[in-house]
Amino acid sequence: DQQVKQNSPSLSVQEGRISILNCDYTNSMFDYFLWYKKYPAEGPTFLISISSIKDKNEDGRFTVFLNKSAKHLSLHIVPSQPGDSAVYFCAAAPGTASKLTFGTGTRLQVTL
């Protein structure tokens, strides 16, 4: 049972444009959500998080939006840069716990 779903395995975006990565979840107990970025041969790196008391969190070029009623979150990257090319994982947890449930990842390719 996939409790966190990333339905787009890959996404290609031109440099300078907006990248939008999507994530859906099914477990109503999840109220803390994170995005991780992973380059080849490296471990995942924390990017940004949001708790269920908010619907938006920004950090520089990265913004995460949470729609609790739809059980959906998205990561916006503006403007996209070639260095953003990586696999992005959505993760969720009940409370601020460390036991994260990850999605299957979306491979973002930012082209010149």
Next chain:
Amino acid sequence: DAGVTQSPTHLIKTRGQHVTLRCSPISGHKSVSWYQQVLGQGPQFIFQYYEKEERGRGNFPDRFSARQFPNYSSELNVNALLLGDSALYLCASSLVVLTGELFFGEGSRLTVL
């Protein structure tokens, strides 16, 4: 400052064997978590340890065990290896136990033949 270090980086075992994976957390981090990432999937939670005590366990069989040492390093042990145990095993550390902001190592890639 050194990040999370894991050893070995790659290893090959045969079915039925035992494996021990090691992890050193970032200095000052007292919590260590282990995740399994099968090809094409996201990481899946196996264990969390904090101050040498198990604080969480994922849906893995008893063949999987772990421990944390007084210096906060950790070992993951897997007995009676199966082909399906082939995966990237990721260790992550954090300052506190209740946070999702984990610092991951590069992982140990286990191949079971």
